Amino acid sequence: MKEYLQKYVTLRKHNFRVAVKKAKRAKMCYAFLAPYAILFTLFYILPVCSSIFFSFTYYNILESPRFIGLQNYISLILQDDIFLKGVKNTFMIAVITGPLGYIMSFLFAWLINELPRWIRTIAVVVFYAPSIAGNVFVIFSVFFRGDAYGYVNALLIEMGLIDAPILFLTNPAYMLPICMLVILWMSLGMGFLSFVAGLQGVDRSQYEAGCIDGVKNRWQELWFITLPNMKPMLMFGAVMAITQSFGVCDVTMALCGYPSTDYAARTVVTHLFDYGFSRFEMGYASAIATMLFLVMILCNKAIQSLLRRVGT
């Protein structure tokens, strides 16, 4: 046992020495990486670490942080009803818009892939534009306005489906579905572009080979040829979709107000903003952020291991 340990230690030492030597020779690499690495550490790594640290403290910026153990987490889960509501809403939005948006991105990318080049170019712009158009989604609040002059209400009244206008953006029953609709409208983002590009990289001859080997229709072709070829892009798209769907807050805040009626459109991120930047309870907000972080990472890992099985 002791021998093993000694051998292990010498091996480690040796490896370390080799690494140091290599590092000395690669000084220029570090010089090139340094600006990015410093900024990345400062604005990504350090914040995550300090967020975990602050989540165990009571901190309001004015006083120095006071260690309170798990108190933040306990009160988040056991006492904060609004947080639980936010979790429920975020979860609903993520579970519905995440996969749907992801599938939509892939489906549209796949379908436009066979169009002639110039139509494809236009189609990519049409589908991608909503996600980069900034806060144009505010226009939906005109469509879904609560009085009889809101277009959707007017249309429904005209058709005789309802006789009084529905308060789409203030009635809790309608808020979430409308937000989801808007989020879906904007969900063809970076993942979609990745899919479009990846599909064009799939080797044509594989399809012909598949045809000779007995692939009968487009769905078999999709499952046996296209998807396995697209695995890296599928992973990237999934990461983008998950990150986006758990971070929903812009749409709900702009459409349903902040705070929204009866907190019906509150999401985890909105709750985070509420505690962080309105009440300045940084410790409590950090606890929310840490939980969100863990959920996002775990969800990403889970989806990735799931996606590895595609097409096999």
Place this chain on the structure above:
Amino acid sequence: MSKKRKEAKREKQPRHVILKRRQPNRSRVGDFFVYFFLLLMAVAMVFPLVYAIESALKPLDELFRFPPSIFAQNPTLDNFSDLFVTMGKSWVTFSRYIFNTVFITVVGTFGHLIVASMGAFVLAKYEFPGGQTFFKLVTVALMFSGYVTSIPNYLIINSLGWIDTYWAIIIPAFAMPTGLFLMKQFMEGLPTSLIEAAKIDGANEWRVFSGIVMPNVKPAWLTLIIFAVQNLWNNKAATFIYSEEKKTLVYALQQIQSGGIARTGQSAAVQVIVMAVPICIFILSESQILETMASSGLKD
């Protein structure tokens, strides 16, 4: 003779059928339904955007007409000129908001481009201890959204004394992980022999980077630019910037929109300005962006 020819024809036929149709494994009916569905979806996707643009072009009486028409009957640019006239007389002029956003976007994008491509270059083309680990950290950073780090970021920026300055938005934007990720993946496709050849010819690392690598990864540049611009242009920065004269265009848009009915035409006009810039950049550089995204895959 004719029999032989027939047989030969029959033999040829399966191959012939495959090669004749551009796409194997497709049925005409399926194609029709698929493209019909696609067309419907495209109309649905583009409708809000078209509506937004059209309402910016509508004169005031058409804006409030009910039932509304989608297309403006007498399109004017009055709303845009109104915007500059009324906002031009306010305490903070509208052009100032535009300047703020343009400044933040240009400086942030430029810095991000340089910093991220320098990092991506060594990560993609050299092996050194810690490089792979660092790249893994960057891919993990792709997996959570910026909201998670917003609180500590605020504290850090506060301790740096950047609150209420442009730097609070610009400097963190330099370190966006998507940019480095895309750049690195694209640079990996660059032949190593190119770099070696340049080195043999006596170029130092900086020359290799600026003279050989950067001109060859132009598609990745444009991709980086579009994502950075999209991010910075739409950045409200409400948590970092308090003074009115430093607020961004998106923030001003929100204020105009909350101005109510009287400002309907103007808010529609601002909306068009806000959305036009990222979309135009995207349209101009679309093919290059797609070229970059082809190497965007996340390998295990």
